[in-house]
Amino acid sequence: MEHEKLQGELRKKILSLHKMANSGHIGCSLSCIDIMISILKYKEPDDSFILSKGHAATALYTILNEIGEIPDEAMDTFYKNATTLPAHPAALKYPAIPFATGSLGHGLPLASGIAKAKKLKGAAGTSYVLMSDGETNEGTTWEGAHFAVANKLDNLLVFIDKNRLQGFGNTADILGDTAAAKVWDAIGFEVMEVDGHNINAMLDARQIMTGNKNGKPKLIIANTIKGKGIDYMENKMEWHYLPMSEAQYNDALNRIKIDYNV
Amino acid sequence: MRKHFSAHIEQLIDQHDDIVFVTGDLGYNALENLGVKMGNRFINAGVAEQNMIGVAAGMASQGYRVICYSIAPFIVYRCLEQIRNDLCFHNMPVYLVGNGGGYGYGIMGSSHHAIEDIACLSGLPNIRCYVPAFVEDMHVCLDEMFARRAPAYFRLGLGKKMPEYLSIRDFGAAGTENQKSELTIVAQSPVANNLVAALNGHPFKDRVELFIVNKMPVHQLPGELSASIARTKNVLTIEEHISIGGLGSAVSLLVNENSLPINKFISLHAEGYPNGLIGSQSYHQQISGLDEENISRIINSYF
Numbered sequence: 001m002e003h004e005k006l007q008g009e010l011r012k013k014i015l016s017l018h019k020m021a022n023s024g025h026i027g028c029s030l031s032c033i034d035i036m037i038s039i040l041k042y043k044e045p046d047d048s049f050i051l052s053k054g055h056a057a058t059a060l061y062t063i064l065n066e067i068g069e070i071p072d073e074a075m076d077t078f079y080k081n082a083t084t085l086p087a088h089p090a091a092l093k094y095p096a097i098p099f100a101t102g103s104l105g106h107g108l109p110l111a112s113g114i115a116k117a118k119k120l121k122g123a124a125g126t127s128y129v130l131m132s133d134g135e136t137n138e139g140t141t142w143e144g145a146h147f148a149v150a151n152k153l154d155n156l157l158v159f160i161d162k163n164r165l166q167g168f169g170n171t172a173d174i175l176g177d178t179a180a181a182k183v184w185d186a187i188g189f190e191v192m193e194v195d196g197h198n199i200n201a202m203l204d205a206r207q208i209m210t211g212n213k214n215g216k217p218k219l220i221i222a223n224t225i226k227g228k229g230i231d232y233m234e235n236k237m238e239w240h241y242l243p244m245s246e247a248q249y250n251d252a253l254n255r256i257k258i259d260y261n262v
Numbered sequence: 263m264r265k266h267f268s269a270h271i272e273q274l275i276d277q278h279d280d281i282v283f284v285t286g287d288l289g290y291n292a293l294e295n296l297g298v299k300m301g302n303r304f305i306n307a308g309v310a311e312q313n314m315i316g317v318a319a320g321m322a323s324q325g326y327r328v329i330c331y332s333i334a335p336f337i338v339y340r341c342l343e344q345i346r347n348d349l350c351f352h353n354m355p356v357y358l359v360g361n362g363g364g365y366g367y368g369i370m371g372s373s374h375h376a377i378e379d380i381a382c383l384s385g386l387p388n389i390r391c392y393v394p395a396f397v398e399d400m401h402v403c404l405d406e407m408f409a410r411r412a413p414a415y416f417r418l419g420l421g422k423k424m425p426e427y428l429s430i431r432d433f434g435a436a437g438t439e440n441q442k443s444e445l446t447i448v449a450q451s452p453v454a455n456n457l458v459a460a461l462n463g464h465p466f467k468d469r470v471e472l473f474i475v476n477k478m479p480v481h482q483l484p485g486e487l488s489a490s491i492a493r494t495k496n497v498l499t500i501e502e503h504i505s506i507g508g509l510g511s512a513v514s515l516l517v518n519e520n521s522l523p524i525n526k527f528i529s530l531h532a533e534g535y536p537n538g539l540i541g542s543q544s545y546h547q548q549i550s551g552l553d554e555e556n557i558s559r560i561i562n563s564y565f
Contacts, residue, residue: 091351098323100351103343109313110348113320120282120302121324140344143313150308 003199006041006066007034008260011229012253013062013075019249021079023087027227027239029059031196032130032161035222036063038202039128039159040096043067046125048114050099052107053132053161054088055240060097061085069096105138107131108158112148115156115217126210130159133179134166141178142187148217149188156217157209158189161196163226165237181221189219196222230255263421263452264292264361266397270404271329275300280325281408284318286311286332288361293331311336315344315356322354327408333367334360334376334417342382345413350386355411363393363417364451364502364532365546372540377532379417381507384478389413391478395454396424399435399476419452419502420543427472433484434476443471445564446490446497450475450509453502453552460557466565475509483516491517495525496564502552505531528560 010033018026032053039049040063051060061078064070070085077083084093088102099110111129118125135141148156160179164171171177181191190212194201202222209218226240227233230252244252256262272295275281283296284305297304307314311332318328330337337360338345349356360376367374384391392407392414394400400421407414428435434450447470449457454474461467471490483491491497497517499510510529517524533550547553551560 092353099319100347103347105312106316106344106348109316109344110320110323112313113317113322114324115320116305116317117321117324117326120321120326123324127320140312140316143308143310144316147307147310147313147317151305 003037004260005262006037007199008256008262010037010062010066011256011260012262013065014058015244015249015252017058017061017075017078019244022243023079024241024243025055025058025087026242026244027233027236028053028132029056030228030230030233031163031224031226032056033059033063034197034199034228035130035159035161035202035224036060038199038206039130040064040067042203044125046123047128048098048111048125049128050101050107050111050130051089052101052129053104053135054101057085057087057089060089064094064096070094104132104135105140108144109140109147111156111158112144112151112153115148115153116151118155119151119153125155127156128159130161132166133160133162133164133171136160136178137166137175145184145187145189152215153217154213154215157206158217158219160219160221161224162221163224165226165235165240167240169237179221184219188216190214190216191219191221193221193223196224197228229259263397263400263418266400267359267404267418268292268296270401272296272299274408275303278327280327281329282321282326283329283331284314286314286330286336288332312341312344315341316348318356319348319352319354322356323352327355327357327411329357329359331359332361333374334363334379335374338376338379338382338415345383346386349413350388353388353412356413357407358415359418360415361418363419364453365543366419368542368546369540372535376417377502377534378504378507379415380478380503383415384507389415391415391417392476393417393451393478394421394476395434395449395452395474396421398424399430399474402430403476417451421452422455425458428474431484433487434474436474436486437472439486440468440471441493443469443490444494444496445470445561446473446487446494447471447500448473448475448487448497448509448513449500451502453500453547456547456552456554457500457557459554460561464558464561466561469565470561478509478512480512480516483513483520488520488522491522495523497524497527498530498560498564500530500552500557501532502547503532504534505529526564530557530560
C-alpha cells in the first residue's frame with residue numbers, strides 16, 4: 001500500500017498532538033486526514049486550499065508540517081498559550097492557511113472568491129475547499145453553491161468529508177442529508193463520490209475533476225468514517241469532543257501500528 | 263451623494279484595474295453605467311449577502327480591492343460574522359458600501375434603517391467606518407479608503423454641499439478657531455445638514471465651534487477639537503445613530519480620559535422607535551430631536 005505509511009504516521013502525529021494538549025476534535029481530524037493528504041501532498045504551486053471545517057485543525061497542521069509549511073518548533077506549541085496553532089486555525093500566521101476558520105459555512109464563499117479571482121485574471125490553479133457534511137446545513141453553503149454555478153467556476157473543487165455525524169447526532173436525523181449528491185448535481189455541480197480513505201481513488205477523482213473544464217464547479221463527496229483507524233472511536237459522535245486517557249492513547253497507537261504498519 | 267459616489271468610482275476604475283464591484287442585487291437606477299463600464303469586474307452576487315462578503319474576501323486575497331454594495335442594513339447586520347472573520351481578521355481590502363444609513367430609507371420601515379451600524383462595526387479589528395456628511399468630505403473619504411487597502415464601511419446618505427465656513431480636516435471638517443466660542447459642536451453624517459440649517463441666522467452662531475467627524479472609531483481627540491472643548495467646556499454631539507457605540511459615547515470617553523473639565527454635555531442621537539411608529543427620515547429625526555428646530559433649541563440652552 002503506497003500511502004499507508006504516511007496515513008499511519010500522520011494519524012500518530014494527530015494523536016500525539018491531542019494527547020499533549022489533552023484536547024478533543026480527534027474523530028473529525030481522523031475522518032479527513034486522508035482527504036487532506038490527497039489534496040495537499042500533491043498540491044500544484046498555483047492551487048489554494050481552505051479547511052472550512054476548522055475543527056479538524058490538527059489534521060491540517062500535521063499535513064502542513066509534513067510538507068514543510070509549518071515548522072516542528074511550532075507544532076510543539078499546539079494548544080498552548082502564545083501559540084500560532086490554536087484549536088481552530090488562526091489568521092495571518094502561515095501562507096498555507098490563507099483564512100482562519102472555525103465558524104462553519106465560511107470556506108465555500110471564500111474559495112469561490114479565490115476561484116472567481118483566478119477566472120478574472122486568467123490565472124492557473126484550482127481553488128480547493130474541504131467542508132464537513134454537517135457543515136452543509138449552513139445557509140452560506142447554498143448561497144455559495146449557486147454563486148459558483150452561476151459564475152461557471154470550474155476551477156473550484158469542493159471536497160465534503162461525509163462521515164454522517166455532526167455536532168449532536170446523525171446528519172440523517174437532524175436536517176437530513178444536505179450533502180447528498182443529487183442535491184448538488186441538481187444545482188449544477190459536477191459530482192463524484194469516492195472512498196475518503198482511499199488516496200489513490202481520491203487522486204484519480206481529483207485528476208478527472210480538475211481536467212474537466214466544462215464550466216461546472218466540482219464536488220467530490222468523500223465517504224469517510226469518523227475516527228477512522230481507531231476502532232473504539234470509529235463512528236462515535238463522542239470522539240468529536242473527548243480527549244484520550246493514557247490507556248486509550250496507547251491502545252490507539254497499537255491499533256495504528258497494526259492497521260497501518262507503522 | 264449616490265451619484266457623486268458613482269462618478270467617483272467610475273474615475274477610479276479607469277485608473278486601477280484591480281478594483282472589482284460586487285452588488286447584492288441592488289443599485290437600480292444608479293449603478294447601470296458602472297456595470298457597463300466595468301464589464302466582468304462588475305458582479306451581481308444575488309440576494310446573498312453573507313456569500314458576497316466571503317467571495318469578496320477570497321477575491322481580495324488574490325490581490326483585488328473589492329467594493330461590496332447594498333443598502334446599509336443588509337450589508338451590516340446579515341453578514342456581521344463574515345465581516346469580522348473573513349475581512350477584519352485578515353485585514354482584507356474590501357469596502358462595504360451601505361446606502362441610506364441611519365433613518366435614510368424612512369417609510370420603508372425599520373428593516374431598512376441602520377442606526378446601530380457604527381456600533382456593530384467600529385469595534386472590529388482593522389476596519390474603518392466612513393460616515394461623510396457632505397459631498398466634499400465624501401470624496402476625501404473615498405480617496406483615503408481606496409489608498410488604505412484595509413476593510414472599510416462607507417455609509418452613504420443624502421449629503422449636500424458643505425458650507426463655506428467649514429474646511430476639510432484629517433478627521434472630517436471644521437470651522438476656523440474662534441477664541442470667543444462657548445460651545446463645541448461635534449456632528450457626524452448628513453444629519454449635520456440639519457445643524458447647518460439650525461446655525462443659519464442663529465443668534466449664537468458666532469459663539470460656537472463646529473467639528474464634523476467622519477471616521478470611526480475615534481481613538482483620540484483631534485488636537486483642535488480637544489483644544490476647543492478645553493476652551494468652551496460645553497459639548498453638543500449630533501449623530502443619526504444610537505448613543506451606544508456612536509460618536510457621542512466616543513467623545514464622552516475621550517473627554518474623560520483626557521480629564522477635560524465639562525460644564526454641560528448633551529448627546530443628540532437616534533432614539534430608535536420610542537412611539538413605535540414609522541415615517542420619513544425627517545419624521546424620525548424629529549422624533550429623536552435631530553431636526554433643525556430642536557437642534558436650534560438645544561444650542562440656545564447653552565447660553
